[in-house]
Amino acid sequence: MTSDALTTTSLYKRTLLAGLWRENPVFRLLLGMCPTLAVTAAVKPALTMGLSVVFVLVCSNIVVSLMRNLLKPHLRILMFTLTIATFVTIADLFLKTFVPKMSETLGPYVPLIIVNCIIICRAEACASKNNVIISIIDALGMGAGFTLALCILAAIREFISTGAVMEIKVLPAWFVPWAVLSMPAGAFITLGLTLGLVNLISKKRA
Amino acid sequence: MDTLNILLMAFISIVLVNNLVLTKFLGICPYLGVSGRIDMAFGMGLAVTFVVTLSGTMTWMIDHWILMPMNLEVTRYVCYILVIAGAVQLVEMYMRKFSPSLYESFGIFLPLITTNCAILGLCLFINLWGIDNLPEAAVLSFGAGIGFTMAICIMAGIRENLNMADVPKCLRGAPITLITAGLLTLAFMGFAGMIK
Numbered sequence: 001m002t003s004d005a006l007t008t009t010s011l012y013k014r015t016l017l018a019g020l021w022r023e024n025p026v027f028r029l030l031l032g033m034c035p036t037l038a039v040t041a042a043v044k045p046a047l048t049m050g051l052s053v054v055f056v057l058v059c060s061n062i063v064v065s066l067m068r069n070l071l072k073p074h075l076r077i078l079m080f081t082l083t084i085a086t087f088v089t090i091a092d093l094f095l096k097t098f099v100p101k102m103s104e105t106l107g108p109y110v111p112l113i114i115v116n117c118i119i120i121c122r123a124e125a126c127a128s129k130n131n132v133i134i135s136i137i138d139a140l141g142m143g144a145g146f147t148l149a150l151c152i153l154a155a156i157r158e159f160i161s162t163g164a165v166m167e168i169k170v171l172p173a174w175f176v177p178w179a180v181l182s183m184p185a186g187a188f189i190t191l192g193l194t195l196g197l198v199n200l201i202s203k204k205r206a
Numbered sequence: 207m208d209t210l211n212i213l214l215m216a217f218i219s220i221v222l223v224n225n226l227v228l229t230k231f232l233g234i235c236p237y238l239g240v241s242g243r244i245d246m247a248f249g250m251g252l253a254v255t256f257v258v259t260l261s262g263t264m265t266w267m268i269d270h271w272i273l274m275p276m277n278l279e280v281t282r283y284v285c286y287i288l289v290i291a292g293a294v295q296l297v298e299m300y301m302r303k304f305s306p307s308l309y310e311s312f313g314i315f316l317p318l319i320t321t322n323c324a325i326l327g328l329c330l331f332i333n334l335w336g337i338d339n340l341p342e343a344a345v346l347s348f349g350a351g352i353g354f355t356m357a358i359c360i361m362a363g364i365r366e367n368l369n370m371a372d373v374p375k376c377l378r379g380a381p382i383t384l385i386t387a388g389l390l391t392l393a394f395m396g397f398a399g400m401i402k
Contacts, residue, residue, distance in 0.1 A: 108330040188388030
């Protein structure tokens with residue numbers, strides 16, 4: 001009995017931690033690239049985006065996991081997208097009401113969570129095969145990994161392009177900001193170099 | 207003449223200045239995934255152009271003729287995704303029946319287009335920019351497809367040559383593609399002043 005409980009706990013722990021590094025959705029699985037590039041010009045929008053994705057991911061994983069036995073294979077993807085679209089609408093209305101300024105900054109990238117590959121991937125790979133508890137834990141781990149990745153990229157870009165982090169000035173006034181990092185080109189190049197670095201680190205560890 | 211001018215400007219702006227892939231980061235997954243070979247990239251581009259033209263126009267019509275008069279804007283996202291999924295299904299069925307060879311060559315790309323953010327993104331941008339006439343919405347949708355095809359084909363051309371270059375090991379694959387995309391975006395920033 002004790003050993004059984006132990007394996008379940010370790011399974012939960014492993015599922016939770018997988019999203020952070022080993023199967024990090026952004027750095028390792030290359031999922032959800034659009035928001036990763038679009039909202040990482042500064043830390044605050046990146047954090048908002050990450051938390052919205054966590055909310056949608058957890059809710060849709062719960063619903064998909066609950067209806068996993070009722071799904072017809074050929075209608076599966078459509079049901080996933082409709083579930084996700086419903087929760088994204090909730091998240092979008094919430095942001096519009098409580099943080100209207102942030103909602104304006106994020107613009108169409110909030111509704112674009114609907115087609116974020118991470119959420120569909122987790123619905124397909126995890127929630128449609130496992131029970132609710134595992135699905136929630138998986139969603140939390142993946143969501144945390146996504147948020148973490150977004151915040152790391154955003155911190156790098158905001159620091160170099162404005163000399164500030166979370167809008168707090170860090171570097172002295174003589175620092176000339178590299179504006180290009182807050183532009184689209186900077187987004188691509190930062191992500192490319194960060195991915196290269198992640199590859200380098202994981203190879204050293206192996 | 208004036209209308210024609212506006213439509214032409216809209217087309218140029220969506221293809222070059224506001225290119226969905228390079229400035230709005232939409233459709234990055236196929237941009238990284240299918241840009242290995244030019245012929246595949248071109249096939250993907252054509253499929254996307256077809257679906258985006260259809261769904262961009264249709265979502266505009268649904269938005270303006272059904273949702274807005276009935277004050278149902280809350281259901282907008284759900285409707286959009288249904289239209290896109292429906293359009294993809296329609297294209298798939300039509301092609302399987304009338305041009306099986308083309309259908310074969312598209313293969314897995316067609317169903318994947320449902321989750322291509324370029325399509326949903328364009329529908330959302332048309333809504334956001336407040337486009338209020340049908341021709342402009344249709345031109346923007348078509349132009350978005352052309353812009354996507356152009357970006358993915360350029361990328362495929364570069365990557366075919368990149369295969370022969372000696373890239374550091376840890377940068378091979380996705381990282382070097384992203385860095386290349388960044389340089390390409392820098393080049394496209396030159397178009398930014400063209401349209402106010």
